[in-house]
Amino acid sequence: MYVSGEIQMVPIGPDVSFTKYIAKVKTIIEDSGLQHTMHDSGTNFQGEYALVSRVVEECMQSVLDNGAPRVICYLKLGTRTDKDYATELSAAEKVKRYLEEAK
Numbered sequence: 001m002y003v004s005g006e007i008q009m010v011p012i013g014p015d016v017s018f019t020k021y022i023a024k025v026k027t028i029i030e031d032s033g034l035q036h037t038m039h040d041s042g043t044n045f046q047g048e049y050a051l052v053s054r055v056v057e058e059c060m061q062s063v064l065d066n067g068a069p070r071v072i073c074y075l076k077l078g079t080r081t082d083k084d085y086a087t088e089l090s091a092a093e094k095v096k097r098y099l100e101e102a103k
Contacts, residue, residue: 001049002084005077008042009059011068021066025059032058037092042074052077 011021029036029043032055036045045052056075063071 001079002047003049003052003077003079004044004046005052005075006042006044007056007059007076008074009063010072010074011063011066012070012072013068015068021063021068021071024062024066028058028062029055049077049079 009018009022009025011018015021026038026043029038029045032047032051034045034047034051034055036043047055056073060071060073
């Protein structure tokens, strides 16, 4: 099943900065081959559900392995059967094109 979603990792622990944790999470997502876009409050992605679930587990484990005693993972997933995610433009791209055409 092909899914679209967003993930946000929140390391809980003594460190004030999340940088070292999120840098590793970004590397894991990039290495996985998932189509993704990182932003300030998380990462949007698309891919096969089985791959997404493996990547989420690996990301959570990496935060723990990097020294955080706890991690909270916010995960939103969606799928649809009326369109092909793999070939469909992203919602952001559709809005961008709409605005360009409206000029």
